[in-house]
Amino acid sequence: MSESLTERKHLNVKVGYKPDLEEMLSQCELNYWLLKQLSPRFIGLAKEKDNSAGIGEKFQFKTKAVILEFEVTDLAPYTTTAKLMIKTPKIGLKRCLDLIVRLYHDAKMVEVMEGSGPAAMAAIYPTANVQQKNVDEKRQVNRFVGECLRACFDITQLQLVNSHGEK
Incomplete structure (x- = not known):
């Protein structure tokens, strides 16, 4: 006999966080697709014969709210692998978000590897931890990167429509 989540909460049984792998993979795939739409050149760097030529190359995408x-x-x-800096000029935060992301070209995925610190980002953090990270920190950061990419993609699409004189 299985109990529903509400029944378990009612009985004060502690339910641990279980990551949704399918959602995580979908988000990483969506992030790759958005990045490919924004810059096919960025995605294509890995296919070049001299891989070292692309190291240090920079790509910037911006909206009024995010860079x-x-x-x-x-x-x-x-x-x-790329360093990603997310700046929010409209909010006026003094510190930008520094991330390390990895693009997996064979799987067509972008994953956040590291946050604003030297260690790799864990998939799940304990409820109480010294870094004060949320239990699902990695999922949240991957989703945030996706939202930023989507905002840049939407602006790009709007600019394409306006440049063709369409409404």
């Missing part, structure tokens, strides 16, 4: 700056730090045939 995304990617800097390629490592290139391999199936992966690209």
Whole structure:
């Protein structure tokens, strides 16, 4: 006999966080697709014969609310690693969000590897932790990156429509 989630909460049984792998993979795939739409060149760097030529290359996408700056730090045939700085000029935050993202070209996914610190981002954090991270921090950051990419994509689409004189 299985109990529903509401029944377990009512009985004060502690339910642990279980990541939704399907949602996480879908978000990473969507992030890759959005990045490919914004810059096919960025995605295509890994296919070039001289991989070292693309290291240090920068790509910037912006809206009024957010600026995304990617800097390629490592290139391999199936992966690209980049530093991502997310700036929010409209909000006026003094500190930008620094992330390390990895593009998996064979799987067509973008994953946040590291947050604003030296260690890799864990998939799940304990409820009480010294870093004061949310239990689902990695999921939230991947989703936030997706929302920023989507905002840039929407602006790009709007500019394309306006440049063709369409409404």
